[in-house]
Amino acid sequence: MEIKAFQDYYPDHLSHCYGCGKLNEHGYQIKTIWDGDETLTTFTPKPYHKAIPGFVYGGLLASLIDCHGTGSAAAAMYKQENREMDTEPSFRFLTGSLFVKYLKPTPIDCTLQIRGKIREIKGKKVTVDVEVWAKGVVTVTGEVVTIQVPDKYIKEIIEGGIQ
Amino acid sequence: MEIKAFQDYYPDHLSHCYGCGKLNEHGYQIKTIWDGDETLTTFTPKPYHKAIPGFVYGGLLASLIDCHGTGSAAAAMYKQENREMDTEPSFRFLTGSLFVKYLKPTPIDCTLQIRGKIREIKGKKVTVDVEVWAKGVVTVTGEVVTIQVPDKYIKEIIEGGIQ
Secondary structure, X not given: OOOOOHHHHOOHXXXXXXXXXXXXXXXXXXXXXXXXXXXXXXXXXXXXXXXXXXXXXXXXXXXXXHHHHHHHHHHHHHHHOOOOOOOOOOOEEEEEEEEEEEOOOOEOOOOEEEEEEEEEEEOOEXXXXXXXXXXXXXXXXXXXXXXXXXHHHHHHHHHXXXX | OOOOOHHHHOOHHHOOOOOOOOOOOOOOOOOEEEEOOEEEEEEOOOOOOEOOOOEEOHHHHHXXXXXXXXXXXXXXXXXXXXXXXXXXXXXXXXXXXXXXXEOOOOEOOOOEEEEEEEEEEEOOEEEEEEEEEEOOEEEEEEEEEEEEEOHHHHHHHHHHOOO
């Protein structure tokens, strides 16, 4: 049986994100799955995603952590309710805050593993701890605080703009 | 007289960054200048740099804050010593940590202003507070903790890899 990624369940109006939208042809199109109790994204940087020659640009690492976090938060809420990700009512999360700590340079000539642990689900807030692994070493850690928002609210933002 | 951006002073081996390297043809090539006591980057997102239709992807905002922060840190150190940015010894900064707080969705159909204030210079550590402005409103704030590293060390990383 083919494993569907969290992002494969996102509806079309939420699938345009540069980081994780399957409909954004220019973007990273990350895919996240469960790996035991952890969430896992694997990603191979392009040669031009560099900070200095040979090493990954920090903005990409922050981006991967961000989208990995919102996807993990949604998956965690469905899991807590013992529901499949394509059932209603839907869980949508936006990033409230993102903290990234760069421990050492991340080599670019490898496939990165981004691993998440659900630290806390508290009301509409889900906090995800993230590690970026490269060649068997954690090079970057992150904390993503995500906020659940009703799908109706997101549609209103898209359609009406904000004030 | 033409104003040179901080990034125009970066030597070639530090000009490959996807966020701020003038030699990275795929990247954002941000340019940062002094605006009074603040540092200023202006950036116009591409239509595909979106999170949801109409609004900027959070990873791009984190990336802009990151590179704006390291550039601002270097400029602040030169300014503190009352030196031009092309004088030796050079000041190079890497990001130690990055904190980004998303206050509201950032509209994509405008030119963003990224504004930095040097909060603290303490030894080799420079902390920069950053705001992202869109259509006259602050939509995102950031804190970038940067660490000064000798140019020799960066060249060693590039040439020899890390252990």
